[in-house]
Amino acid sequence: MAFNKKDEFTQKENELSDFANAISHPARVAILKEIAKRETCICGEIVEVLPLAQSTVSQHLKELLKAELIKGTVDGAKSCYCINWKTFERFEKIFNGFFTKTNSNNPKCC
């Protein structure tokens, strides 16, 4: 942000937007999909499938790690990744509880 206003919002608002931010790029969605499909997956396998350079993929993986959407361990020269489903569950809970959903055909609605 131009001037960081994050502090001015609630923790839950930030948690939700941070999660959303992590999946707000098609490459990261594609990476998550690939890891979920394979259950466990090394970096090179993702690079093979995506239309991006290795360094770029590595950067996206780093962001997904930071947001705790994936877990990663070093396995020799390779890096092994898998989905951190706990974070997904927490997100779903926050997301569903966040907006007090009224009827979809709200007559007051514009």
Next chain:
Amino acid sequence: MAFNKKDEFTQKENELSDFANAISHPARVAILKEIAKRETCICGEIVEVLPLAQSTVSQHLKELLKAELIKGTVDGAKSCYCINWKTFERFEKIFNGFFTKTNSNNPKCC
């Protein structure tokens, strides 16, 4: 993006990331929450509640409109907004179907 690689990803990957992108800022989460709470809501009411200038809020509203997360109509000098629940439902469907969730305690997982 530095060079726009959107075309290189699937339509669903882009749809999901676009939705996520719309709620990837705490201000937009707060705006959605406020509109949902009030069911229908004018711009000024949101500006009152948020720690942001009117022009900034207006910009965020524009983005939410573009992503079809809200609907808006002009009501005299005022602008009336409400949640577009249809988009939320569509997102939930895509999101749930996207990642073939295996067991959370995947033994293969790192």
Next chain:
DNA sequence: TTTATTAATCGTATATTTGCGATATAAGAT
């Protein structure tokens, strides 16, 4: 030991996002 493989990080260029004040526009009030 040398070489190859794998992946993270650095440096850099470019694009986008965020935020605000100023301005424009349009309806409503006086």
Next chain:
DNA sequence: ATCTTATATCGCAAATATACGATTAATAAA
């Protein structure tokens, strides 16, 4: 007609994000 209110848009500055090639580091293979 003029003033006020409400909101969108413009122009700008600063911060972030995206992408890549080059480099580094560390293991594995020869």
